[in-house]
Amino acid sequence: MNPVAIEGHLKLVLIQWIIIIVAAHFFGRLGKRFGQPLAVGEITAGILLGPSALGLIWPHDWPVIFPQTTQTSLQLLGKLGLIFLLFQVGMEFDYSHLRSKSRTVTLVSLLGIAAPVLCGLAIGPWLHDRFAPETPRFGFQLFLCIALSISALPIMGRILLEMKLERTAIGALAISAAAIDDVIGWVLLGVATALVTSGFNLAHLLAQIAGITVFFLALHKFIGPGLRWLWRRSVANADGNEMPAPFLALLLVGLFASSLITHELGIFVIFGAFLFGTALHQEPGLVKAWRNRFSEVVLVAFVPIFFTNTGLNTKIGELQTSAAWLACALVLLAAVAGKLGGCFLGARVAGHPAREAACVAALMNTRALMGLIAINIGLDLKLLTPALFTMLVIMALLTTAMCGPLLRWWLPKDLKALVPR
16 A cells, blocks of 8 residues: 555544544443443444444445445454453452352352353254354354353443442352352353364364463463562562553563464464453452553454444344344343343342342343454354344343433432432
8 A cells, every 4th residue: 555545544543533522421421320330322323323323324325434445454453442342351250259258149140141041042943044044053052052142340340430330249149159250251251262263173172171271371371470579579660559651661561472372273363462451350459551542442442333333333224124023022022031130030049129130130231342343243154144243232232221220210219319310
């Protein structure tokens, strides 16, 4: 590409980036006025900028604002945003939840996985035969079950903070159960990705799992402790809590190298970023320094690009028949009945009052960002058709949107006083 063409391409990408940031900010705050987390408005902005809304208003010249020539550049920026975001999620992951022996946490988390998986197994064969007969049945079924069972721990945390419920028993229980569900979900997602990329070859799959296990142990036994030791020395020498430039350079090299390693092992680069982050979570000063320096930039400038790319791939026009809309309703029903019902049952069996159990279930039912990541991985692996992708995106958006209203409805009276109006 010659310099003039590069300049023209960059100009268009920058215009798109401006539109994305403005739309995400506006709709995120608009959603918040209606009691929704910022993520719901941001996801909605992405869908509105895509063919499902703007493409219908402006059909003749579509996609004049987001042409195919810039799709690769936007996808690259979105992937970089996910690398940084999943690294931060990994660093902020609290392993103390996994050491909990609480009967309630165990029941809620396990039933919160088992029930949606059973629902996915029930509807999967019909969805596959009707909407994706050309895809591998086992791979499709596996990703459907993962998409239905995964929870969105980061978004749940944001909802609890926005509603001032992060220090309540309900908040602690939901976060603990979601932490376990997220670990199970990420493990299943990694295994599913390895399984598909290995061509369902057992020997290749076992080699991939062995490689990932060795990499994980190396991160937690050697690389992580070494970097944490260097961090403490760097902060002591710098006489402060800011992240010194040499250490930042080393951290970025480690982050990108980890992403490349998981790519070479046959799973997506974001898994490497997440695993690298988990190896550093025991150093709160490092986590805080990263958050102070990069968190808002990632959330404001990069993550909305991922949402917009998801919106550009979401084509509600693909759901043209009554059978397609019936399938969409079935996916939503399976997701809500499985997650909401399973988690509610788990909390009730453990002895919690109905309102508390319902609040925990409403929080666990949130899919949002983590669900969208899983759905996009399924699309990248060609396990989902555009119609099924659209159904699952609608499911992820609606299960997140219903969390706030359900919480306000079901909260016990003593906790309702804590929630800002």
